[in-house]
Amino acid sequence: MRKLAAGNWKMNGTNASLSEVAALLKAHPAPACEMLLCPPAPLLSRMADVASGTQLRLGGQDCHAEVSGAFTGDISAAMLADAGATHVILGHSERRAVHAESDDMVQGKAKAAIATGLIAIICVGETERQRDAGATLDVIGAQLLGSLPDGASSATVVIAYEPVWAIGTGRTPTLPEIADVHLFLRSRLTSRMGADALEVRLLYGGSVKPSNAAEIFALPNVDGALVGGASLKAADFGAIVAALSDAG
Numbered sequence: 001m002r003k004l005a006a007g008n009w010k011m012n013g014t015n016a017s018l019s020e021v022a023a024l025l026k027a028h029p030a031p032a033c034e035m036l037l038c039p040p041a042p043l044l045s046r047m048a049d050v051a052s053g054t055q056l057r058l059g060g061q062d063c064h065a066e067v068s069g070a071f072t073g074d075i076s077a078a079m080l081a082d083a084g085a086t087h088v089i090l091g092h093s094e095r096r097a098v099h100a101e102s103d104d105m106v107q108g109k110a111k112a113a114i115a116t117g118l119i120a121i122i123c124v125g126e127t128e129r130q131r132d133a134g135a136t137l138d139v140i141g142a143q144l145l146g147s148l149p150d151g152a153s154s155a156t157v158v159i160a161y162e163p164v165w166a167i168g169t170g171r172t173p174t175l176p177e178i179a180d181v182h183l184f185l186r187s188r189l190t191s192r193m194g195a196d197a198l199e200v201r202l203l204y205g206g207s208v209k210p211s212n213a214a215e216i217f218a219l220p221n222v223d224g225a226l227v228g229g230a231s232l233k234a235a236d237f238g239a240i241v242a243a244l245s246d247a248g
Contacts, residue, residue: 001154001223002033002034003032003217003224003244003248004033004034004203004223004224004225005033005034005035005224005240005241006037006038006089006121006158006224006225006227007036007037007038007226007227007231007232007237008038008089008226008227008228009038009039009043009061009232010040010061010094012040012232013040013043013232015043015046017039018050020234021047021234022050023234024234024237024238024241025050025051025056027234029054031242031244031245032246033224033241033244034055034057034224035056035057035241036056036058036059036086036087037056037231038058038059038061038087038088038089039058041060041061041080044058044060044080045083045084048084057086057087058084058085058086059080059086059087059088059121060077060085060087060088060089060118061088061089061092062075062088062092062095062109063075063076063077063080063088063109063112063113064076064077064109065105065108065109065111066112077115077116080116087118087119087120088109088113088118088120089121089123090106090110090113090120090121090122090123091106091110091122091123091124092162093123093125093164093167097164102146103143103146103147104146106122106146107149110122110148110149110152110157114149114157119156119157120152120157120158121158121160121226122144122148122158122160123161123162123205123226124139124160124162124185125164126140126163127139127164131163137181137184140184141184144159144189145192148192152193153193153196153200154200158200158203159185159189159200159202160204160205160226161178161181161185161202161205162204162206163206167205167206167228168207168229170207171206171207172207172212172216175215175219178204178216179219179221179222182202182219182221183220183221186198186221201223201224202224203222203223203224204216204219204222204224204225204226205227205228207228208226208228210230210239210240213239213243217243217244218247224244225244227240
């Protein structure tokens with residue numbers, strides 16, 4: 001499978017930030033891995049113009065489960081696709097916590113995304129309290145099975161493991177802890193999807209940066225990263241892309 005370096009800009013960026021995208025593409029015009037950036041919705045079509053004719057893929061940060069309707073402030077999967085997206089992040093811990101999104105809600109959004117032709121990046125992850133209680137695998141196992149639509153395949157979904165306590169904190173789990181969780185996810189996916197689970201890309205997210213990227217990408221069952229703050233700067237995200245490309 002082709003590895004994936006995905007950047008989540010969250011609620012950051014303006015038109016001026018598109019210069020970082022241009023710099024990234026100049027420095028890494030043909031990386032060995034797949035590159036994806038997920039900007040705020042107002043920047044999506046503008047970023048698509050910058051990325052036109054390149055290998056950079058774009059995604060949304062969320063979508064609604066319905067095709068259209070009276071949902072003020074929400075964005076449908078079709079709107080994202082129309083603006084140039086090929087992917088969409090769903091069930092990010094910030095959405096689950098701040099917007100009280102349940103596994104059922106995430107699954108409904110994933111169904112809508114897949115039906116529209118988008119690849120759904122489904123996020124799972126435990127809080128620090130859950131980890132300290134020894135509930136990491138129980139929590140992410142339930143999130144995975146509850147959020148994954150029936151009929152999902154390696155062509156339609158990507159799974160991102162993001163320990164909530166590591167996002168934006170500079171902290172990361174130990175390498176054995178990351179490896180254990182990714183092996184667990186692969187096992188659960190295999191039980192659900194059969195042999196195709198071996199082709200589902202499993203991303204690690206949570207304070208991924210140039211200084212730790214290579215050692216994380218060397219772990220088994222880590223097929224890329226979902227990067228937060230480091231994806232805002234061409235130099236930082238480019239170094240992560242280079243590390244993933246080197247990892248094969």
